[in-house]
Amino acid sequence: MKKKDLERFAARLRDEKAKVLNHSEKTKHEELTLSTDDLMDEVDLASSELNQSVALRLRDRERSLLHKIEIALAKIDAGKFGVCDSCEEPIELKRLEARPVAELCVRCKEAQELEEKLYA
Numbered sequence: 001m002k003k004k005d006l007e008r009f010a011a012r013l014r015d016e017k018a019k020v021l022n023h024s025e026k027t028k029h030e031e032l033t034l035s036t037d038d039l040m041d042e043v044d045l046a047s048s049e050l051n052q053s054v055a056l057r058l059r060d061r062e063r064s065l066l067h068k069i070e071i072a073l074a075k076i077d078a079g080k081f082g083v084c085d086s087c088e089e090p091i092e093l094k095r096l097e098a099r100p101v102a103e104l105c106v107r108c109k110e111a112q113e114l115e116e117k118l119y120a
């Protein structure tokens with residue numbers, strides 16, 4: 001991915017993070033201040049955690065989004081942003097534009113959603 005695009009996504013993610021933090025200021029949690037080391041472990045766990053995020057309440061959704069933003073920012077730092085967690089192919093730029101926290105490419109996302117439908 002071009003450096004210019006990366007910087008643009010980083011700015012969007014930081015902006016998004018600030019918004020979520022602002023919104024959930026009254027419901028602060030220790031988890032919001034994860035260290036970068038923790039986050040790098042979390043990146044490996046990210047795909048399994050996706051499956052758990054189906055029926056979360058609003059505050060949990062915010063925390064979940066924040067978590068994904070942190071992972072995405074950590075990936076930018078690690079030079080791994082925009083790579084599919086599943087097949088390790090680059091995620092479509094258009095998909096990232098619509099959803100910068102996307103962890104899967106369109107193909108893997110569709111496969112995952114199909115699986116969720118079948119086994120939910």
Ligand SMILES: [Zn+2]
Pocket residue numbers: 084085086087088089104105106107108109
């Ligand atoms: Zn993929």
